Amino acid sequence: MGKRKRTDTKPETGLSRREFLKGAGLAVSTPLLVGEGVAEAARPATDVKILGPGKVPLLLRVNGAKHSLSLEPRVTLLDALRDHLDLTGSKKVCDRATCGACTVILDGLPVYSCSVLSVEAQGKEIQTVEGLAKAGQLHPVQAAFVENDAQQCGFCTPGFVMACTAFLDKHPNPTPEEVRRGLGGNLCRCGTYVGVRAAVLQAAKTIKGGGIHG
Amino acid sequence: MAEYKWPEAGKRALIGKRTNRVDGPAKVSGSAKYTYDVKRPGMLYGKILRCPHAHARIVSIDTSEAEKLLGVKAVRIIQGPGTEIQWAGDEVVGVAAVEETIAEDALRKIKVQYEKLPHLVHEEELEKVGDRAKPAAEQVSGDPDSAFKEAGVVVEGYYGLPVITHCALEAHGCVAEWEDEQNLTVWPSTQGVARVAGQFAETLGLPAGNVRALMQYVGGGFGAKFSPDRWGVETARLAKQAGKPVKLMLERAPELMVAGARPSAFARIKVAATKDGTFTAWQSESWGTGGIGGGGSPPIPYVWNPPHQRKRHTAIAANIGSARAWRAPNHPQACFLTMCAIEDLAAALKMDPLEFCLKNIALTGERSEIYRQELIQCAELMDWKKKWHPRGDPSVGPIKRGLGLAIHTWGGRAHDSECRATIHPDGSVEVSLCTQDLGTGTRTVVAIVAAETFGLPVDAIKLNVGDTRLPPSGGSGGSTTVGGVSSSTRRAAQNALEQLFAKVAPDLGVAPEQLEAAGGTIRVKGNPSKNLTWKQAAAKLGVTPIHATGKNPGPGNLNSSGVGGVQMADVSVDVETGVVKINKMAAVQDCGLIIDPKLAESQVYGAMIMGICYSLFEEKVMDRATGRMLNPNMEFYKLAGMADIGELVVQMVTGPEHDSRGVIGLGEPPVISPGPAIGNAVANAIGVRVPTLPLTPERVLAALEKGGVA
Ligand code: FES
Ligand code: FES
Numbered sequence: 027m028g029k030r031k032r033t034d035t036k037p038e039t040g041l042s043r044r045e046f047l048k049g050a051g052l053a054v055s056t057p058l059l060v061g062e063g064v065a066e067a068a069r070p071a072t073d074v075k076i077l078g079p080g081k082v083p084l085l086l087r088v089n090g091a092k093h094s095l096s097l098e099p100r101v102t103l104l105d106a107l108r109d110h111l112d113l114t115g116s117k118k119v120c121d122r123a124t125c126g127a128c129t130v131i132l133d134g135l136p137v138y139s140c141s142v143l144s145v146e147a148q149g150k151e152i153q154t155v156e157g158l159a160k161a162g163q164l165h166p167v168q169a170a171f172v173e174n175d176a177q178q179c180g181f182c183t184p185g186f187v188m189a190c191t192a193f194l195d196k197h198p199n200p201t202p203e204e205v206r207r208g209l210g211g212n213l214c215r216c217g218t219y220v221g222v223r224a225a226v227l228q229a230a231k232t233i234k235g236g237g238i239h240g
Numbered sequence: 241m242a243e244y245k246w247p248e249a250g251k252r253a254l255i256g257k258r259t260n261r262v263d264g265p266a267k268v269s270g271s272a273k274y275t276y277d278v279k280r281p282g283m284l285y286g287k288i289l290r291c292p293h294a295h296a297r298i299v300s301i302d303t304s305e306a307e308k309l310l311g312v313k314a315v316r317i318i319q320g321p322g323t324e325i326q327w328a329g330d331e332v333v334g335v336a337a338v339e340e341t342i343a344e345d346a347l348r349k350i351k352v353q354y355e356k357l358p359h360l361v362h363e364e365e366l367e368k369v370g371d372r373a374k375p376a377a378e379q380v381s382g383d384p385d386s387a388f389k390e391a392g393v394v395v396e397g398y399y400g401l402p403v404i405t406h407c408a409l410e411a412h413g414c415v416a417e418w419e420d421e422q423n424l425t426v427w428p429s430t431q432g433v434a435r436v437a438g439q440f441a442e443t444l445g446l447p448a449g450n451v452r453a454l455m456q457y458v459g460g461g462f463g464a465k466f467s468p469d470r471w472g473v474e475t476a477r478l479a480k481q482a483g484k485p486v487k488l489m490l491e492r493a494p495e496l497m498v499a500g501a502r503p504s505a506f507a508r509i510k511v512a513a514t515k516d517g518t519f520t521a522w523q524s525e526s527w528g529t530g531g532i533g534g535g536g537s538p539p540i541p542y543v544w545n546p547p548h549q550r551k552r553h554t555a556i557a558a559n560i561g562s563a564r565a566w567r568a569p570n571h572p573q574a575c576f577l578t579m580c581a582i583e584d585l586a587a588a589l590k591m592d593p594l595e596f597c598l599k600n601i602a603l604t605g606e607r608s609e610i611y612r613q614e615l616i617q618c619a620e621l622m623d624w625k626k627k628w629h630p631r632g633d634p635s636v637g638p639i640k641r642g643l644g645l646a647i648h649t650w651g652g653r654a655h656d657s658e659c660r661a662t663i664h665p666d667g668s669v670e671v672s673l674c675t676q677d678l679g680t681g682t683r684t685v686v687a688i689v690a691a692e693t694f695g696l697p698v699d700a701i702k703l704n705v706g707d708t709r710l711p712p713s714g715g716s717g718g719s720t721t722v723g724g725v726s727s728s729t730r731r732a733a734q735n736a737l738e739q740l741f742a743k744v745a746p747d748l749g750v751a752p753e754q755l756e757a758a759g760g761t762i763r764v765k766g767n768p769s770k771n772l773t774w775k776q777a778a779a780k781l782g783v784t785p786i787h788a789t790g791k792n793p794g795p796g797n798l799n800s801s802g803v804g805g806v807q808m809a810d811v812s813v814d815v816e817t818g819v820v821k822i823n824k825m826a827a828v829q830d831c832g833l834i835i836d837p838k839l840a841e842s843q844v845y846g847a848m849i850m851g852i853c854y855s856l857f858e859e860k861v862m863d864r865a866t867g868r869m870l871n872p873n874m875e876f877y878k879l880a881g882m883a884d885i886g887e888l889v890v891q892m893v894t895g896p897e898h899d900s901r902g903v904i905g906l907g908e909p910p911v912i913s914p915g916p917a918i919g920n921a922v923a924n925a926i927g928v929r930v931p932t933l934p935l936t937p938e939r940v941l942a943a944l945e946k947g948g949v950a
Contacts, residue, residue, distance in 0.1 A: 098341065105340070114277035115270020117459070119409045120492050120874040127409060155270035164265060172264035175842045179679030180267030181409040181459030187268055206883040213874065215409050215460050216679050217849030219882045221842060 077145060085148055088113065089157025099145050103137075104128045106144035107154060115155035115184040119213075126212030129185040129192075130154050136192035136211075155184035158191065167191045170229040176221030182214040190226050200230055242734040244796025246833060247692065249899060253758070254692045256894075258838040262684045262698060263457075263677065274457045275429040276489055278415045284313050286478050286488030287343035288471055289333040289350050290498075291325045294359035294559040294867020298323045298352065303333060305349035311342040314482035315350075318474055324357070326532040327561050328868045329497035331470050336478040336486045359559040361862035363529045364400060364506055364932070366554065373527070374534055375554040382548035384521050392515030395585045398508050399577050400932040401915065403529065404858040406500030406566060407877065410459020412469060413489030416476040424476055425452045428468065429489075431461040432715025434674045437708045440468045444476060455706045461678050462850075463565035464500035466715055493872040501860065502566030503530035505538050505573035506932075509581040511546075517591050519582070519600045521548040526577065529556040530563025538574035543611075543649055544582065544603045559867055560860070565717060567850070568650060568908035572915055576933065579646040579916035584929060587631045593645055593920065594619055594628070604647070607804045611647055614806040614828040614893065618645070621826040621889050622808045632927025632949045638816040640949055641823070642925025645808045648912035652831070652905030653801035654723025654792055655714030661690065661732040663740055663786040667775035669694060671732070672704040675713035675725050680907055681839035682721055688835050689726050693733035695757035696774060711789060719905025723799035724792045726835060726903045731790025731798075739786045744777045799902040805829040807848070807913035810886075811921040815944055818937030820922055822852055822886035827910055830893035832901035837892060844890045844910040851914020853880045857934050925949075 078099035086093045088111060095110055107113040107130070116139055119127040123141040130139045131153040139147075158165040164172070167190050177183040186209070193208045194200070200208065205226050214222070247255065266272040291298075303315045314336040319325065325332075333350050337343035360372050388394055415427040424446065430436045430453070437453035444451075458465070471488060479486040490499055507526035513519050522541045529535050534555030541549065566572075586596040597615055601608045619625065624643060633640035662670040671690045677683045687701045694700075704710055714724055741752035744762055748755065748770060756765050763771035772780075792799070810824040827844050834840045857878035861870040871877045915933055922940065923929045928948030930939050 100341065108277075109279075109340075112279065113270075114273065114279075117274075117276065117409070119411075122492075122873065122875070124874040125409070155268075159269050164268065168265070168268040171268045172260055175261055175264070175838055177261070177264060177267045177679070178681075178842060178846055179409070179458060179460045180263070180272055181274065183267045184270040210881045210883050213409075213879050213881060215407055215462075215850070215879060217846030217853075218842070219849060219880075219885055220845045220888055222882065 082145065084144060086144065086152060087150070088152045089154060097144055099143065101144050102140055103130070103142040103144045103147045104139040107139065113154050113156050117181055117185065124213070126189055127182050127185040129188040129212065131188055131192050134195065136189050155187055158187065165191065166232040167194065167225070167229040170225035170232065174221045174225040174228060176218050176225040178216035178218055182212060186212045186214065186222055190222070190229065194226065194230055194233060198230060198234060200226065202227070242738050244731050244734060244794065244798060246798065246899070246902070249896065252692065253695070254688045254698065255835050256837065259684060259688055259698060259836050261681060261839060262687050272457045274410055274459050275414060275427045275455060276410050276459065278427045278487065280415060280417055280485035283415065283485040283487055284336040284338060284482055285340040285343050286334060286336045286475050286486045287347055288331050289347045289352070290329045290494060291332050291354065292328060292868070293325065293354055293356050294328045294361055295357040296325050296354040297357060298325065298332065299355050300353045301333060302351040306335060306346040309342065309346050309349060311338040312346045313337060313484060314478045316474060316478055316481060318470065327498065327559050329494050329561060331474065334474040334478050336482050359867040361559055361867045362864060363504060363527065363556045363558055366527050369556050372557045373554045374557065375552065376537065378550065378552040380550045384523055384548040384550040387521035387548035388510065388512050388523070391512035391520060393585065393588050394510060394512045395581070395588045396508070396510045397581055397584050397929060398931050399580045400506035401504060401573050401576055402932065403504045403560060403860045404502045404854050405496045405860055405877065406462045406464035406564065407496060407879065408460030408462055408464065411490040411492065411495040412465060412471065412499045414472045414475050415485060415487040416479040417485035418480055422446060423450045425454065426476065427454050428472060429458050429465060430455060431458070431465045431676065431678060431717055433676050433706050434708055434712040435466070435715045436468055440473065440476065443468065443473050453708045455676060458676060458678055462567045463569065463717055466717065492874065496872040496877055497869045498561035500566070501531060501561050501563045503535035503563045503573070504528040505577060507540070507577045509577060511581045511585045513585055513589060517589050517596055517599050519544065519546045519603060522546050522551070523549070524551045526551070527554040527556055528573070529558040529560065531560050532557050533562055535563050536570045538570045538577060540574045540577050542571070542574035542578035543647055544578060544600070545605060546603055560862065567911045571648060571650065571908070571912045572854070575646055575648050575912045576915040576919065580919055580929070583644065583920040583923060590630060592628055594624055597645070597647070607649065607802070610804045610830060611806065614804060614830070615647070617891060618806040618808050618826050618828040621891060622810060622824065624808065627810065631924055633925050638814050640813050640815055640925040641811070642921045642923070643808060643810050644917045644920025644922070644924055645806065646913035646916035646920065647804065647806050648909055649802070649804055650719060650909040650912070651801045652719035652723065652803060652908065654727055654799040654903070655720035657713040657724035657728035657792045658711035658789060659725065659728035659732040660711050660787060660789050661736040663736050663778055663781070665778055665781040665783060665785060667778040668702065669696065669700055670702045670704060671729060672710045673713050673725060673728065674708055674710040675705050675721065676716055677705065678716050680716070680721065680843060681836060682716070682725060684839055685722055685835045686725050686729050689729045690733045693730060693737060693757070695759055695761065719907040719909070722835070722905050723903045727792040727794065727798040728790045731794050732788055733790070735788035735790055736786050739788060740777060743780050744772055747772065747780065797902055799904065800832060801904055803831050803904055803909050805909045805913065807917045809914070809917040809921040811918060811925060813922055813925045813940060815926060815949065818940035820856055820935045820940060822884065822918070824887040824889065825914070825917065826889040826891070828891045828893060829906070829910055830898055831906045832904035833899045834892055834894060835903065840892055840906055841890045843906045845888055847910035848888055848914055849880055849885055850911050852885055852918070855915050855918040855933055855935060856880065856884070859934050
């Protein structure tokens with residue numbers, strides 16, 4: 027069902043699964059056989075920094091502002107945003123990279139923040155739904171969501187708004203088919219997809235017409 | 241006294257116009273605060289240890305290691321040794337800790353011993369459930385035996401829908417904080433703020449007035465969020481024990497395992513008609529489960545009432561999380577069982593099911609004329625006459641296309657509601673009631689009704705909801721909210737306006753009855769230039785605001801109940817892969833007077849999409865060996881995504897004869913028909929019945945093994 031978002035952005039800490047497999051001398055698609063490669067993987071490479079289990083200092087740049095935090099390295103970006111920075115727009119629903127309710131934009135790419143560790147998000151530009159409106163004026167995607175009634179209970183909405191914003195960045199002139207495929211990574215239980223489709227197409231027009239701000 | 245009624249069609253400034261959702265900006269900007277977002281000073285996080293077995297007796301519990309863990313502030317045994325647990329995931333021990341991760345660590349340190357007992361988690365075959373079956377008495381009307389003997393055509397079939405879950409995106413849970421030993425504040429995620437406070441009080445042995453419930457936004461409920469639930473009450477107890485506020489929201493797995501279930505329904509059905517297609521008889525042996533308590537019996541035959549019937553229902557006690565009202569309780573099941581059997585009967589008669597329905601429409605009773613019109617309208621939207629073909633798409637190639645239809649009904653009687661309207665001397669207006677907006681648009685409806693009555697724009701109304709210190713309104717279930725809150729608001733606003741008219745009438749030199757509120761003024765009827773602006777009028781109040789209340793039920797015909805509705809689906813089925821694709825669905829829906837068509841349409845779109853979800857994807861998959869749910873997550877408990885829904889068309893039925901019915905709820909009805917509409921379209925496409933939902937590739941291919949066009 028649609029495109030997966032990137033959750034394997036290259037970490038500084040050497041914690042990504044893909045990097046791990048590469049380091050073990052295995053292609054991602056190769057079946058794992060017990061052998062030399064695995065034995066080697068079990069020995070930590072010398073350049074991998076071990077963090078935790080206790081709290082570690084952390085610097086996150088969110089919506090343009092810097093925040094110093096002290097968190098256990100197991101804390102996800104989503105929990106850091108919600109529980110430690112009180113940015114509760116991003117929601118936790120599946121907590122395992124399926125539903126998109128936690129979508130934020132990391133260095134221009136949409137990611138499921140429930141599946142990114144906060145330590146991995148250091149040094150990156152993190153954009154959340156709270157940073158989208160400028161000077162009290164809704165972003166064209168947000169305005170189009172309101173106009174096209176693309177929200178009911180609204181719990182999936184912030185994630186959808188962020189996914190749509192990132193999508194339009196990549197596809198400024200989307201076809202309805204591209205919208206269907208490109209936004210398949212967000213789920214809504216209330217069933218707002220008809221409104222979301224219309225909102226994305228309308229926002230694309232507004233942005234092209236110079237309606238984007240900031 | 242004011243005459244309570246809705247304004248005439250020509251005089252409506254806002255009602256019936258496409259107004260944007262008033263809380264849309266808060267939702268799109270992330271500023272809408274849900275229970276899940278509430279954070280209180282010093283707040284702890286609660287977690288629950290759950291039983292891994294479907295049926296077991298607790299032998300012993302040792303929490304000592306968990307209690308010693310740094311950061312753990314309270315540990316409570318919820319169900320102690322000796323308790324018989326009836327489903328996997330039931331609550332055993334609660335923990336509160338300074339961080340969520342520490343609470344999780346604490347759960348791992350708790351040791352519980354169980355004595356396992358035999359369980360039952362599968363009920364699709366009635367013969368295999370043994371003593372878990374609780375049959376109800378057989379019901380007979382007319383003379384079914386003779387009717388089947390004399391029938392021109394008799395069709396027998398097996399049909400069914402499994403247990404599914406609610407899966408609201410905001411999980412169940414609450415925040416609880418004690419002001420002192422006797423006074424509690426809760427922030428629940430609920431469909432009934434006013435009611436849930438009383439239930440907390442009752443369970444905790446507190447006077448009703450000592451519990452305050454607060455909730456501004458809720459991330460979906462669909463029928464599963466009415467009670468405080470055991471975990472909610474335990475949250476309050478953990479908070480009391482720890483002396484700190486506690487927040488406890490269910491993780492996704494327990495949310496899907498124990499916090500929502502729509503009962504299953506299976507049936508062997510026999511139906512009969514005369515050779516010319518007159519529907520004469522129905523016989524059914526149905527069964528289903530809603531957990532250990534059994535579960536409700538679906539009202540079959542649904543909507544249609546043939547003269548000769550025999551039916552029997554058996555409730556099955558299964559070891560799964562208990563059933564909760566799921567949007568239109570029992571109706572989607574009843575509609576599927578009935579409409580599938582009818583479609584199969586029409587196919588045996590070589591009749592277009594649309595013709596069959598129209599021919600027999602009198603059997604739908606008092607709403608038959610509305611159904612007839614809706615069937616015709618919906619058929620036009622689908623180009624049914626041109627596209628329909630007899631069962632089994634004759635075209636070559638693996639993609640087969642088909643059409644299906646279903647009709648439904650729902651009550652939706654307005655619930656009790658009390659509203660307070662306040663006009664301040666500075667002209668500002670407040671409308672206050674302890675209701676909740678599930679995303680259905682309750683806030684918007686209340687604001688529109690108040691604004692319409694006062695002749696003001698929607699944004700002039702300040703709304704106060706979701707607080708038990710406000711006048712109470714019923715829970716939001718069964719499509720009862722919109723009728724209740726619109727009526728209480730209309731009466732409250734009319735009462736407030738009457739007081740304002742009395743105040744300003746002398747200034748305008750007329751009797752109060754000659755005044756009206758429109759366009760931001762209080763003016764003389766028939767002489768609009770003789771007026772005061774709203775602000776000038778309010779200023780006459782001096783220092784005392786007007787407070788007026790309105791109630792539902794109350795005088796005047798502002799609401800009623802009972803709606804019909806028709807849906808049709810156009811699907812493609814790949815007979816090589818078994819994949820079903822929705823090309824198009826159309827819904828024609830009546831619901832009396834519509835306050836905001838934009839939001840009403842959203843309700844119907846949403847319901848159709850939810851219907852697509854349960855028709856194609858949703859199923860609580862239970863493991864026979866362990867009795868556990870195998871897919872308590874969102875990658876395997878699937879919901880439809882943006883690409884899965886096809887083209888959706890919604891047509892709301894309006895007009896003076898519908899306006900005169902007053903306001904009627906809409907949340908339930910449109911979620912009822914999608915199952916059979918889609919199921920029948922698949923049968924029409926591939927030439928064979930896929931008997932049970934969801935219509936997964938596996939089930940479609942299994943049906944094709946037995947026949948059809950492949
Ligand atoms: S909560 Fe992150 S994808 Fe669902
Ligand atoms: S609006 Fe409720 S989940 Fe999407």
